[in-house]
Amino acid sequence: xxxxxxxxxxxxxxxxxxxxxxxxxxxxxxxxxxxxxxxxxxxxxxxxxxxxxxxxxxxxxxxxxxxxxxxxxxxxxxxxxxxxxxxxxxxxxxxxxxxxxxxxxxxxxxxxxxxxxxxxxxxxxxxxxxxxxxxxxxxxxxxxxxxxxxxxxxxxxxxxxxxxxxxxxxxxxxxxxxxxxxxxxxxxxxxxxxxxxxxxxxxxxxxxxxxxxxxxxxxxxxxxxxxxxxxxxxxxxxxxxxxxxxxxxxxxxxxxxxxxxxxxxxxxxxx
Amino acid sequence: xxxxxxxxxxxxxxxxxxxxxxxxxxxxxxxxxxxxxxxxxxxxxxxxxxxxxxxxxxxxxxxxxxxxxxxxxxxxxxxxxxxxxxxxxxxxxxxxxxxxxxxxxxxxxxxxxxxxxxxxxxxxxxxxxxxxxxxxxxxxxxxxxxxxxxxxxxxxxxxxxxxxxxxxxxxxxxxxxxxxxxxxxxxxxxxxxxxxxxxxxxxxxxxxxxxxxxxxxxxxxxxxxxxxxxxxxxxxxxxxxxxxxxxxxxxxxxxxxxxxxxxxxxxxxxx
Numbered sequence: 001x002x003x004x005x006x007x008x009x010x011x012x013x014x015x016x017x018x019x020x021x022x023x024x025x026x027x028x029x030x031x032x033x034x035x036x037x038x039x040x041x042x043x044x045x046x047x048x049x050x051x052x053x054x055x056x057x058x059x060x061x062x063x064x065x066x067x068x069x070x071x072x073x074x075x076x077x078x079x080x081x082x083x084x085x086x087x088x089x090x091x092x093x094x095x096x097x098x099x100x101x102x103x104x105x106x107x108x109x110x111x112x113x114x115x116x117x118x119x120x121x122x123x124x125x126x127x128x129x130x131x132x133x134x135x136x137x138x139x140x141x142x143x144x145x146x147x148x149x150x151x152x153x154x155x156x157x158x159x160x161x162x163x164x165x166x167x168x169x170x171x172x173x174x175x176x177x178x179x180x181x182x183x184x185x186x187x188x189x190x191x192x193x194x195x196x197x198x199x200x201x202x203x204x205x206x207x208x209x210x211x212x213x214x215x216x217x218x219x220x221x222x223x224x225x226x227x228x229x230x231x232x233x234x235x236x237x238x239x240x241x242x243x244x245x246x247x248x249x250x251x252x253x254x255x256x257x258x259x260x261x262x263x264x265x266x267x268x269x270x271x
Numbered sequence: 272x273x274x275x276x277x278x279x280x281x282x283x284x285x286x287x288x289x290x291x292x293x294x295x296x297x298x299x300x301x302x303x304x305x306x307x308x309x310x311x312x313x314x315x316x317x318x319x320x321x322x323x324x325x326x327x328x329x330x331x332x333x334x335x336x337x338x339x340x341x342x343x344x345x346x347x348x349x350x351x352x353x354x355x356x357x358x359x360x361x362x363x364x365x366x367x368x369x370x371x372x373x374x375x376x377x378x379x380x381x382x383x384x385x386x387x388x389x390x391x392x393x394x395x396x397x398x399x400x401x402x403x404x405x406x407x408x409x410x411x412x413x414x415x416x417x418x419x420x421x422x423x424x425x426x427x428x429x430x431x432x433x434x435x436x437x438x439x440x441x442x443x444x445x446x447x448x449x450x451x452x453x454x455x456x457x458x459x460x461x462x463x464x465x466x467x468x469x470x471x472x473x474x475x476x477x478x479x480x481x482x483x484x485x486x487x488x489x490x491x492x493x494x495x496x497x498x499x500x501x502x503x504x505x506x507x508x509x510x511x512x513x514x515x516x517x518x519x520x521x522x523x524x525x526x527x528x529x530x531x532x533x534x535x536x537x538x539x540x541x542x
Contacts, residue, residue, distance in 0.1 A: 005286070011285060011286060012284060014283055015282055015283060015374060016376075017291065019291045020288065020291045020353070021413070021415075022413065022414075022415035022416065022419055023293070023414050023415060024415070024419050027292075054416070090349070090381070091381075091422070092421070092447060093423065094419060094422070105286060107361050110362075132402055132438060135399060135417075136416055142292070143416045144292075144293035144363065145294060145295060145325070146404065146407075147293070148293050148356075148363050148365060149325070151364045151365070152363075152364065155367075175363055
């Protein structure tokens with residue numbers, strides 16, 4: 001496995017790293033094809049926003065040099081970038097100044113069944129609910145126990161993803177995807193100011209839809225609205241778009257708007 | 272610094288560890304004096320409960336052999352035990368079976384000003400609120416960004432600790448301590464089924480108080496109840512008990528019940 005720490009090949013991280021101690025850091029999961037990354041500006045923008053909100057002194061210029069070199073060496077695969085606050089004193093107080101640590105891990109692209117994109121997927125109804133923490137909402141930070149618990153709820157491969165709701169029952173996202181509905185020609189996705197991860201593909205889908213003149217709403221979504229949707233789909237930066245065909249007793253077709261956006265996103269991923 | 276991984280001296284952890292990737296693990300901070308740990312059965316009980324709730328296959332018999340050897344080598348200090356779910360496949364799904372990793376770090380005992388225990392401390396009123404996540408409440412897990420944010424709110428050494436409330440404004444705990452009030456002779460501490468860390472010293476204080484015939488209540492605590500308290504104190508497994516003398520415009524005496532419990536806990540820590 002290809003792996004770098006602070007720009008040099010490495011396989012380990014010091015025990016004093018605050019990523020290990022407290023999940024004190026951020027990550028990005030980046031699709032790499034032909035030595036180039038997809039949606040890299042969006043990944044870096046989200047990372048930058050996360051670093052700002054967590055007061056992590058991210059060295060973006062160094063990353064902008066380091067990442068292309070890593071992508072070139074990886075060639076084809078998934079690049080996982082982890083940025084931690086670096087080594088810590090004992091205790092929660094962020095060291096000042098701190099020396100954030102950059103970790104890059106290369107892995108093969110995941111091989112999902114072609115049917116996920118073609119016929120759509122079945123969603124597992126997770127009972128793990130997302131807590132409301134506005135200070136962390138939207139960020140792809142390293143505190144991911146909720147996702148670990150949710151993903152641990154099912155082993156049956158018939159479920160490609162799980163639906164996550166917040167503590168109030170609102171529809172938020174998948175465990176490793178964002179979720180969209182279509183109702184009466186309007187594209188809907190959850191507002192993520194209380195919980196959830198603001199995926200880079202979610203942002204891309206919203207922008208592509210706007211370019212196509214498709215009306216979009218980003219707001220709270222009640223569970224009943226999901227059940228009454230005309231189309232439902234998931235997205236993330238690795239697989240693009242998967243139609244959702246089934247959740248418990250509800251079934252949806254892979255509808256025209258889903259197919260249109262899926263084709264647009266596929267051409268982006270394949271380019 | 273003395274540090275072991277899975278029973279052997281080590282200074283690093285593999286990049287694939289799920290503690291780093293997701294904060295997928297638990298920790299304990301244990302006071303060690305004369306080669307022996309204080310409150311070890313309580314630490315192990317909490318760790319065991321955490322492992323059960325997170326479905327981490329904790330090898331308690333191995334820990335029960337390893338820990339005394341580590342404590343003996345450390346002699347005097349703080350032993351931090353981290354248990355992660357071990358190395359992971361890519362993705363949130365917990366590997367089955369998994370091989371949890373045991374990390375032990377030795378550090379000197381923190382040197383707090385003697386006045387913290389004697390005259391009491393000033394509490395910083397943190398604006399970071401604790402999110403409500405019943406599935407994780409009470410556990411000392413590795414998802415600690417809320418504490419990192421809260422502790423980052425102040426640098427002024429005049430504040431020895433910070434007060435953390437939940438999203439509804441209830442009084443929960445300190446950033447690295449539990450909090451107790453005394454009102455009309457009754458000892459009160461927050462119920463921790465929605466958020467917070469159920470400290471081992473909190474459990475010890477409750478048991479010591481019960482032995483002394485002091486009435487105890489564990490329940491939700493409104494902010495106004497804190498302000499109206501006769502006495503307020505903090506506790507954790509390293510420093511024992513600190514009276515709280517000040518929070519914003521409120522001041523409290525280091526009252527008789529605080530002093531009584533403090534003496535009992537001090538004799539326990541010094542023994």
